Amino acid sequence: MKKRRFKVRFVMILAIICYFGYILFDQQAMMVKYKKEIEQLNAEKMSIEETNANLQDEIDFAQTKEYKERMAREKMGLIMPGEKTYVIKEE
DSSP, X not given: XXXXXXXXXXXXXXXXXXXXXXXXXXXXXXXHHHHHHHHHHHHHHHHHHHHHHHHHHHHHHXXXXXXXXXXXXXXXXXXXXXXXXXXXXXO
């Protein structure tokens, strides 16, 4: 009778140890997965911040006098007073 009780307890303890081992392993796997996801999201965030900074630089440049003058010359063909425009004909 004592041997049978010992076997039952041993099997129960072994089952509990296996259960907690499985839970621990599962938690570790989830932590690794979430760490990779965090790294990926941080890289994406840095890329977006860099793009945002570049766009802000473009916005700032678009508000300068130099940009407005360049666009007036290139898009509208305007010239400053006293300047001459030369047109080169292609043959």
